[in-house]
Amino acid sequence: xxxxxxxxxxxxxxxxxxxxxxxxxxxxxxxxxxxxxxxxxxxxxxxxxxxxxxxxxxxxxxxxxxxxxxxxxxxxxxxxxxxxxxxxxxxxxxxxxxxxxxxxxxxxxxxxxxxxxxxxxxxxxxxxxxxxxxxxxxxxxxxxxxxxxxxxxxxxxxxxxxxxxxxxxxxxxxxxxxxxxxxxxxxxxxxxxxxxxxxxxxxxxxxxxxxxxxxxxxxxxxxxxxxxxxxxxxxxxxxxxxxxxxxxxxxxxxxxxxxxxxxxxxxxxxxxxxxxxxxxxxxxxxxxxxxxxxxxxxxxxxxxxxxxxxxxxxxxxxxxxxxxxxxxxxxxxxxxxxxxxxxxxxxxxxxxxxxxxxxxxxxxxxxxxxxxxxxxxxxxxxxxxxxxxxxxxxxxxxxxxxxxxxxxxxxxxxxxxxxxxxxxxxxxxxxxxxxxxxxxxxxxxxxx
Amino acid sequence: xxxxxxxxxxxxxxxxxxxxxxxxxxxxxxxxxxxxxxxxxxxxxxxxxxxxxxxxxxxxxxxxxxxxxxxxxxxxxxxxxxxxxxxxxxxxxxxxxxxxxxxxxxxxxxxxxxxxxxxxxxxxxxxxxxxxxxxxxxxxxxxxxxxxxxxxxxxxxxxxxxxxxxxxxxxxxxxxxxxxxxxxxxxxxxxxxxxxxxxxxxxxxxxxxxxxxxxxxxxxxxxxxxxxxxxxxxxxxxxxxxxxxxxxxxxxxxxxxxxxxxxxxxxxxxxxxxxxxxxxxxxxxxxxxxxxxxxxxxxxxxxxxxxxxxxxxxxxxxxxxxxxxxxxxxxxxxxxxxxxxxxxxxxxxxxxxxxxxxxxxxxxxxxxxxxxxxxxxxxxxxxxxxxxxxxxxxxxxxxxxxxxxxxxxxxxxxxxxxxxxxxxxx
Numbered sequence: 001x002x003x004x005x006x007x008x009x010x011x012x013x014x015x016x017x018x019x020x021x022x023x024x025x026x027x028x029x030x031x032x033x034x035x036x037x038x039x040x041x042x043x044x045x046x047x048x049x050x051x052x053x054x055x056x057x058x059x060x061x062x063x064x065x066x067x068x069x070x071x072x073x074x075x076x077x078x079x080x081x082x083x084x085x086x087x088x089x090x091x092x093x094x095x096x097x098x099x100x101x102x103x104x105x106x107x108x109x110x111x112x113x114x115x116x117x118x119x120x121x122x123x124x125x126x127x128x129x130x131x132x133x134x135x136x137x138x139x140x141x142x143x144x145x146x147x148x149x150x151x152x153x154x155x156x157x158x159x160x161x162x163x164x165x166x167x168x169x170x171x172x173x174x175x176x177x178x179x180x181x182x183x184x185x186x187x188x189x190x191x192x193x194x195x196x197x198x199x200x201x202x203x204x205x206x207x208x209x210x211x212x213x214x215x216x217x218x219x220x221x222x223x224x225x226x227x228x229x230x231x232x233x234x235x236x237x238x239x240x241x242x243x244x245x246x247x248x249x250x251x252x253x254x255x256x257x258x259x260x261x262x263x264x265x266x267x268x269x270x271x272x273x274x275x276x277x278x279x280x281x282x283x284x285x286x287x288x289x290x291x292x293x294x295x296x297x298x299x300x301x302x303x304x305x306x307x308x309x310x311x312x313x314x315x316x317x318x319x320x321x322x323x324x325x326x327x328x329x330x331x332x333x334x335x336x337x338x339x340x341x342x343x344x345x346x347x348x349x350x351x352x353x354x355x356x357x358x359x360x361x362x363x364x365x366x367x368x369x370x371x372x373x374x375x376x377x378x379x380x381x382x383x384x385x386x387x388x389x390x391x392x393x394x395x396x397x398x399x400x401x402x403x404x405x406x407x408x409x410x411x412x413x414x415x416x417x418x419x420x421x422x423x424x425x426x427x428x429x430x431x432x433x434x435x436x437x438x439x440x441x442x443x444x445x446x447x448x
Numbered sequence: 449x450x451x452x453x454x455x456x457x458x459x460x461x462x463x464x465x466x467x468x469x470x471x472x473x474x475x476x477x478x479x480x481x482x483x484x485x486x487x488x489x490x491x492x493x494x495x496x497x498x499x500x501x502x503x504x505x506x507x508x509x510x511x512x513x514x515x516x517x518x519x520x521x522x523x524x525x526x527x528x529x530x531x532x533x534x535x536x537x538x539x540x541x542x543x544x545x546x547x548x549x550x551x552x553x554x555x556x557x558x559x560x561x562x563x564x565x566x567x568x569x570x571x572x573x574x575x576x577x578x579x580x581x582x583x584x585x586x587x588x589x590x591x592x593x594x595x596x597x598x599x600x601x602x603x604x605x606x607x608x609x610x611x612x613x614x615x616x617x618x619x620x621x622x623x624x625x626x627x628x629x630x631x632x633x634x635x636x637x638x639x640x641x642x643x644x645x646x647x648x649x650x651x652x653x654x655x656x657x658x659x660x661x662x663x664x665x666x667x668x669x670x671x672x673x674x675x676x677x678x679x680x681x682x683x684x685x686x687x688x689x690x691x692x693x694x695x696x697x698x699x700x701x702x703x704x705x706x707x708x709x710x711x712x713x714x715x716x717x718x719x720x721x722x723x724x725x726x727x728x729x730x731x732x733x734x735x736x737x738x739x740x741x742x743x744x745x746x747x748x749x750x751x752x753x754x755x756x757x758x759x760x761x762x763x764x765x766x767x768x769x770x771x772x773x774x775x776x777x778x779x780x781x782x783x784x785x786x787x788x789x790x791x792x793x794x795x796x797x798x799x800x801x802x803x804x805x806x807x808x809x810x811x812x813x814x815x816x817x818x819x820x821x822x823x824x825x826x827x828x829x830x831x832x833x834x835x836x837x838x839x840x841x842x843x844x845x846x847x848x849x850x851x852x853x854x855x856x857x858x859x860x861x862x863x864x865x866x867x868x869x870x871x872x873x874x
Contacts, residue, residue: 158590159590245721247719247721247723248721250718251704251718252704252706252712252713252716252718305723307686307687307688308688342688345685345692345697346685346686346700346717346718346719347704347718348697348700348701348704349700349701349702349703349704349705349708349709350704350705350706350712350718351706396694396697398698398701399697399698399701
């Protein structure tokens, strides 16, 4: 907002923001994965609404004779408690073209991380892990486009390690207050983190291992998604998308051992699409502070380019509970790949064969020990176990690889919120299997 | 057959050129259809591949040879087997590149004999020329790895450039000059076809005629699928049509295993993500410290060393490349009779055993010095011994260590290598 802008126009803009948040929180609440996140947004909404009300009162006082247009901006979304219908309409009223005026919003998030392995300090790194710019453009009150463009590792060229990626690019249309559809490249609703991967949304400098090694965050596919948001707190998401590409499995690399699905995701970059996948996710927020959910993704992934068809399936169950100052969460995820015996036969002897199954779980607890104004300090503890090669299909004696050892990682540290959009993090991660990975992490993140 | 390497390079220019031609010449019919027609004929130079999904996703995947490429290839086939193009009158390309031997020699000579009397020994072992249409010109990868090029030292930039040298080499076909060679071509049975393709006056311009001659040979090697069969048992295995035996599977596992044979580090064995079949070479270079071969008469001079890559006139200041030779494809390796650049070994058993015992039992491969010590890497001057690969498996051993592969495992690897011979019949 520019101070020099005329007040009624500024007010209209602010009302659009409020309306937008109300819409986002209500109709498109599928993007709000956790009750805590929702609560935070509602608090923000209420605060902004109060400010808008105060400004409105000021204007009315200053311009007692100024007429207020009667045209009401219709909202298809069920307004939230923080933004009652009468208030929303009244506030929106000063902008005659409010319902048709394009609303383009810039969004961004970033992470700057420092990792110092305690047993191999020569491998210490500092990295602009992610730098993301996005925009959301609302064509009308029912239709918008959402995009994110990401740069990883600061510099991307043929000589540098960075990558530039389109992380999201989809159009969403709200058909009824309950049902919406998305088409394009979108994040798969899996786990707690994938759809809410901004650094302010999770504890710890690095994303947890289960939701990177097993669920390949940030995981997106291209396709069609239906989103249903029900009054009872249930959100249902399902659709048809592109799938993984097992034909690009590199048995000579360790990438598939680090994240089986992360090594074969396609990210809609000339994605092979002979085989498609289906997915579904249910998340229930019927009790304040509680989120219960699960997801399933399954699809063939050889695209008629291998000797057999092979199905990749990944599912998860997750819960998050935020009573008072506590933030408790847990998740289990398991993936399977079928017919790996035939796919692995030409790869025998290599470092990394295709696993038949892989899984992992974590439990995490955080407690807000201190808060003042925008500041909030939340120490946390996370215990996770994961195995990226839980089992292999039988290839015969001497040829079948041994299952990988289950890695167990304990992470403890704290998130210090500077404002709700800025977080400073510090933690220590201790690995039970590969102790050389033990490390201290520092991070700075922002998101708006 | 696939043709991803050179199609990848040429697909875009062809597409643009074809589009402009269509927009000028075609009227009254769908440009898209005409474009497809022109593209299909122009892309025929790739041999009907279409393996590169990134650049040709909208292009026809199966094409027929253009009349021109077909005519060139047919002419090239006749040139390839024409013994009259040699000073001896008894040697053609096919004399050393025998089709049933994977276009490699059918004998165990360390280097083939040539010259006017067929009594001049060449300087290096004749390689197979199969699967070379997938090779690139010589270059250094971004990490500095020398890659590509034709001949053992990569000095020729293309199949066409490669085809020039044997005609004029005194130890090979031994034509006295380009004019001498073209004179022979002008008297060949296919001289009229040559003129028909390249102009009635082509023989009056020997240098141009030589270019066309080698172009035809390149067309033959690119277009004739006999140079890239992909018909081995292993190919059938990759297609899911046949299973490998237990021993062959064990051999494959040892071949791939980075702690055992580690062969796939230079001889990749897996299909690529684009569906192309493995070539069993990455077209890079390595310095293996192959023992000196007394069968090569050039080695009678004790001060002579074949230094490979660094002996090239365009790489004079790269002593680090001395002793490096190109990694050959292992396809059809089991029907070869002599191995490595100097033909030092005559059996696969010796070759594979040398790989794994070079460092554990050097006395088996190298002569002894006067003091009884082993003269390791005896085909390289001492100052270049440090160039020899001693860090990667299976070379990273010392005398007394166990070889990376035992004797039975060597046999398993050989059993697998025998599945790479084209022409498998169930």
